[in-house]
Amino acid sequence: MVFSLPKRHTALDIEKTAHNSVIVVDRKNDYVHVLSERAAGVLEQCDGSHTCEQIARIVADNTRSPYDGVVQEVAHLVGSFADLALIESAALECGAPRL
Numbered sequence: 001m002v003f004s005l006p007k008r009h010t011a012l013d014i015e016k017t018a019h020n021s022v023i024v025v026d027r028k029n030d031y032v033h034v035l036s037e038r039a040a041g042v043l044e045q046c047d048g049s050h051t052c053e054q055i056a057r058i059v060a061d062n063t064r065s066p067y068d069g070v071v072q073e074v075a076h077l078v079g080s081f082a083d084l085a086l087i088e089s090a091a092l093e094c095g096a097p098r099l
Contacts (some may be wrong), residue, residue: 006055006078006087007048012041029085042077046087052078063084 001089011028022040024033040060046066055078063070081087087098 001056004046004051006046006050006052006081008043008046008087009085012086016040024086026084031084033084033086038073039077043081043086046078046081061075067095 009026009028011026013025013027015023015025017023018036021035022035022037024035024040024043025031026033040053043061045058050058052074053071056067056074056087059065059074060067062093078087
């Protein structure tokens with residue numbers, strides 16, 4: 001399920017590496033995830049106050065990428081974060097379809 005107001009779980013430790021990736025340690029589930037900077041940027045915006053569309057607009061503006069492509073990528077990433085139990089929120093669908 002993809003959430004309209006995704007929120008990161010509080011049991012995550014997030015650390016940037018020197019190699020343009022981000023390490024996410026899920027203390028609750030005892031997992032470690034390695035994210036690209038772009039995926040980590042999406043996860044950072046998952047604070048429970050931004051819709052998926054707002055997150056896509058922020059990413060598009062920050063990366064100077066076309067919104068139409070970014071909105072699909074954000075929907076996919078938020079869906080993946082939900083599958084990995086990295087986010088929580090109200091069970092409302094994002095505007096863009098999951099890939």
